[in-house]
Amino acid sequence: MTGRTVAKEGAAPLRAPRLNGRLTIAGAAACAFAALVLVLALTTHRFLTWQNIKAILSSASLVGIEALGLTFVTMVGGVVSLAVAEVAVVTAMAFLAMLGAGLVPALAIAMALGAAVSGIQGFAIGAWNANPVMFTISAAFLIDGVGQGLNNGQIVQPAAGGYGTLNATPLGVPVAVYVLVGLALALQFVTRRTVLGRQIMLVGENRPAARAAGLPITRVVTLAFAIAGIAFGIGGAFLGSFNAGASVLSEGTITFDAIAAVLVGGTSITGGHGSPLRTLAGSLAIAAITDVLLLRGFSTGPQVLLKGMLVVVVVVVTQARSRGRR
Amino acid sequence: MSSPARLELRSVSKSFGAVRALSDASLTLAPKEIRGLCGHNGAGKSTLINVVTGLLSPDGGTIRIDGEQVHFGSPREAQSAGIVCVDQELSMVSSLTIAENLSLGSVDRGLFVRRATDRARSRALLERVGLGHHAPEELLGALSLGERQLVEIARALGRGARLLILDEPTATLTDFEIERVFDAVRRVAQEGCSVLFVSHRLGEVLRLCHTVTVMRDGRIAKESPATGLSADQLVEAMLGEQPERVAARAAGDHADVRLRVDRLRVGTRVREFSYDFHAGHIYGIAGQVGAGASEVLRALGGLVPEAAGRVEHDGRALSIHSPGRVKRAGLGFVTNDRKFDGLFLGRSVQENLTATRLGEVSRLGVISATAERDHARRVAEHAGVPVDRLAGAVGVLSGGNQQRTLLGRYTLDPTIRTLLVDEPTRGVDVGGRIAIHRLLAQAANDGMTVIFATSDLQELLELAMTAITMRAGRMVGAYSGELPHQALVADLTHRSGGEPEQVVA
Numbered sequence: 001m002t003g004r005t006v007a008k009e010g011a012a013p014l015r016a017p018r019l020n021g022r023l024t025i026a027g028a029a030a031c032a033f034a035a036l037v038l039v040l041a042l043t044t045h046r047f048l049t050w051q052n053i054k055a056i057l058s059s060a061s062l063v064g065i066e067a068l069g070l071t072f073v074t075m076v077g078g079v080v081s082l083a084v085a086e087v088a089v090v091t092a093m094a095f096l097a098m099l100g101a102g103l104v105p106a107l108a109i110a111m112a113l114g115a116a117v118s119g120i121q122g123f124a125i126g127a128w129n130a131n132p133v134m135f136t137i138s139a140a141f142l143i144d145g146v147g148q149g150l151n152n153g154q155i156v157q158p159a160a161g162g163y164g165t166l167n168a169t170p171l172g173v174p175v176a177v178y179v180l181v182g183l184a185l186a187l188q189f190v191t192r193r194t195v196l197g198r199q200i201m202l203v204g205e206n207r208p209a210a211r212a213a214g215l216p217i218t219r220v221v222t223l224a225f226a227i228a229g230i231a232f233g234i235g236g237a238f239l240g241s242f243n244a245g246a247s248v249l250s251e252g253t254i255t256f257d258a259i260a261a262v263l264v265g266g267t268s269i270t271g272g273h274g275s276p277l278r279t280l281a282g283s284l285a286i287a288a289i290t291d292v293l294l295l296r297g298f299s300t301g302p303q304v305l306l307k308g309m310l311v312v313v314v315v316v317v318t319q320a321r322s323r324g325r326r
Numbered sequence: 327m328s329s330p331a332r333l334e335l336r337s338v339s340k341s342f343g344a345v346r347a348l349s350d351a352s353l354t355l356a357p358k359e360i361r362g363l364c365g366h367n368g369a370g371k372s373t374l375i376n377v378v379t380g381l382l383s384p385d386g387g388t389i390r391i392d393g394e395q396v397h398f399g400s401p402r403e404a405q406s407a408g409i410v411c412v413d414q415e416l417s418m419v420s421s422l423t424i425a426e427n428l429s430l431g432s433v434d435r436g437l438f439v440r441r442a443t444d445r446a447r448s449r450a451l452l453e454r455v456g457l458g459h460h461a462p463e464e465l466l467g468a469l470s471l472g473e474r475q476l477v478e479i480a481r482a483l484g485r486g487a488r489l490l491i492l493d494e495p496t497a498t499l500t501d502f503e504i505e506r507v508f509d510a511v512r513r514v515a516q517e518g519c520s521v522l523f524v525s526h527r528l529g530e531v532l533r534l535c536h537t538v539t540v541m542r543d544g545r546i547a548k549e550s551p552a553t554g555l556s557a558d559q560l561v562e563a564m565l566g567e568q569p570e571r572v573a574a575r576a577a578g579d580h581a582d583v584r585l586r587v588d589r590l591r592v593g594t595r596v597r598e599f600s601y602d603f604h605a606g607h608i609y610g611i612a613g614q615v616g617a618g619a620s621e622v623l624r625a626l627g628g629l630v631p632e633a634a635g636r637v638e639h640d641g642r643a644l645s646i647h648s649p650g651r652v653k654r655a656g657l658g659f660v661t662n663d664r665k666f667d668g669l670f671l672g673r674s675v676q677e678n679l680t681a682t683r684l685g686e687v688s689r690l691g692v693i694s695a696t697a698e699r700d701h702a703r704r705v706a707e708h709a710g711v712p713v714d715r716l717a718g719a720v721g722v723l724s725g726g727n728q729q730r731t732l733l734g735r736y737t738l739d740p741t742i743r744t745l746l747v748d749e750p751t752r753g754v755d756v757g758g759r760i761a762i763h764r765l766l767a768q769a770a771n772d773g774m775t776v777i778f779a780t781s782d783l784q785e786l787l788e789l790a791m792t793a794i795t796m797r798a799g800r801m802v803g804a805y806s807g808e809l810p811h812q813a814l815v816a817d818l819t820h821r822s823g824g825e826p827e828q829v830v831a
Contacts, residue, residue: 193695195684195685201677202677205670205672206671208666209666209669209670210670212627212629212649213735214649214652214654214659214682215682272670
């Protein structure tokens with residue numbers, strides 16, 4: 001026989017009251033946290049000004065776009081991709097190099113390249129059940145290597161000036177913020193209303209069950225990663241535009257910031273639960289907290305520390321909740 | 327009696343909701359006694375064991391160990407009272423040495439591992455179970471399954487077992503290994519330990535045990551010395567009255583062949599299986615755990631990559647190496663382990679019902695909320711899943727409703743022509759069981775071919791129109807019409823896997 005555990009007769013069924021208990025704990029934690037932020041925000045000078053809110057939005061935009069993509073990797077059961085920044089940087093390079101052909105073609109190429117590079121990783125993880133963390137780490141090194149090799153480690157300069165459009169601020173708000181919100185809504189629709197979105201959730205929730213039910217696992221995982229790659233590509237285009245250049249040095253902490261945004265949003269790290277809108281909220285929450293700390297004059301050390309603590313608290317709470325559900 | 331009984335249960339009962347898993351069970355076990363415990367799945371054996379080992383606390387009744395009344399709050403308390411259970415699934419680490427495994431989970435340990443004392447102690451324990459020729463430093467992974475079973479028993483002795491409970495210890499062993507385990511069990515009993523031996527294999531029970539207890543529907547149905555007892559008498563006690571059959575008897579002439587299986591093989595687990603399954607008929611494949619019945623279904627469901635053999639479905643060759651292709655060819659598979667590869671536990675009942683039919687409730691890849699709800703409602707009504715629970719999580723449904731949810735994916739699906747169900751009513755209470763049997767009978771009535779695997783003889787008798795028996799990876803017999811339950815029992819328990827024979831009444 002197989003090594004799976006066999007359900008014993010008379011095993012006590014999962015009961016609703018326990019579930020409710022857990023939800024209450026999670027809910028209380030969320031309320032306490034929201035109250036803390038609110039108090040901090042209201043007592044911080046200049047926090048609730050249009051200027052400051054715009055600053056929060058812009059600082060959330062780049063990582064937020066990457067995190068929206070990463071949400072799909074997490075929801076489909078791929079845990080996290082550790083190649084977010086790498087994909088973003090190669091797409092940024094491609095975007096800048098292709099600007100000679102015009103802004104729209106360059107954007108399209110960045111998105112297609114992101115979809116391809118990430119989709120290939122998804123295929124390996126879907127078809128051969130490769131460990132997502134290990135596989136995306138290796139992919140990150142590989143992508144980095146190719147990215148450096150193609151340009152001899154030099155910074156890729158914009159081939160033409162079209163990228164300025166991405167840095168524009170219509171109505172005083174950067175284009176990236178509009179894209180962040182629009183992308184979140186579009187991906188929310190994909191998640192909630194499309195067949196693919198549902199299949200992503202089912203595969204992420206229980207892959208063996210999805211397999212036994214005959215769902216097309218390889219296709220679903222590949223497409224989830226490809227969607228993530230499109231978002232990485234869009235983010236990459238903005239990354240290249242902000243810096244007016246791209247090299248592996250621009251990777252920074254994008255990957256881990258994106259992971260933090262996904263987790264703080266409450267998307268379950270084990271897959272099957274979460275949404276792009278949650279991730280949007282997660283990135284805004286992190287940006288808001290960073291902003292509060294900045295306004296209160298904290299240095300980078302305490303900022304990072306607090307961000308880390310926030311992620312830990314949220315992960316513990318969401319894990320407790322999803323355990324109660326199982 | 328001069329000395330008090332090692333274990334004495336008096337009027338012990340235990341209910342789960344409305345289900346009485348154990349009612350008024352009394353049992354007395356003397357020191358040095360080897361007691362066999364038989365009964366079908368759901369008869370109450372596991373509940374009884376769980377009560378004795380402290381996993382469950384009884385609703386009523388008393389438990390005495392060596393004359394002293396006990397109330398176990400946890401398995402650990404039962405263990406320190408000398409009650410040790412060796413489970414079907416071994417709980418050892420194959421990458422550690424024998425000695426390390428023997429000391430796993432021991433309570434009386436300091437901070438540091440004392441290798442020298444451990445080794446001497448291990449050697450003595452191995453000697454007691456007939457493994458004296460193995461050094462304690464050997465890796466557990468190098469031992470055969472039977473030898474690992476012996477190491478489990480040695481570990482139980484090392485914990486000072488006074489009552490050793492063996493739960494289906496021989497299910498996966500070869501005949502030779504079974505003898506070694508039996509020798510060890512006899513030796514352990516002579517040394518003063520009592521043994522409770524749980525097994526479906528009646529022949530083995532009669533050979534090893536001094537006395538036998540049969541359970542049925544949560545009660546003690548029979549208790550008798552093993553000498554002079556026959557397997558048939560045990561079966562009678564296990565079955566009780568002849569069960570009512572749900573499925574209508576097959577009409578004389580069969581419809582066309584729906585599924586043709588030609589020399590299906592799965593490693594050593596299915597040696598060879600060939601059969602022609604007809605439309606509109608219910609087939610039950612019965613076998614003990616490890617006999618291969620479940621593996622045949624999983625292989626046909628496309629879930630076993632190493633499966634080999636030729637399969638035709640409605641005259642077209644079927645590749646059984648992709649569950650998706652199998653599903654598209656018109657076969658639906660329902661697992662015996664809902665939590666592992668059946669349900670999406672965290673998702674709603676509705677999403678579980680429509681998971682395989684999203685194409686029908688969507689347009690251009692976008693799901694229509696109303697179409698999905700209507701579809702789920704229709705399927706739920708047909709399968710008997712409470713319609714007001716559709717929006718709730720499937721994980722909180724009863725076992726019966728969970729199973730109906732899984733079956734509902736396929737029973738109303740016109741593209742599904744063959745339904746493969748592994749243990750249709752595992753973890754389902756009596757009421758749910760009848761409803762599920764009716765659902766399957768109706769599916770067959772509507773023209774579907776239903777093939778189920780079961781290790782529950784009663785279920786085979788109730789549901790199957792044709793019963794196929796398996797042992798050790800081979801088909802032993804096939805019976806249609808009035809199912810001869812004595813012959814079925816003989817196939818499943820006595821006869822060792824020889825030449826398959828076809829008996830069609």
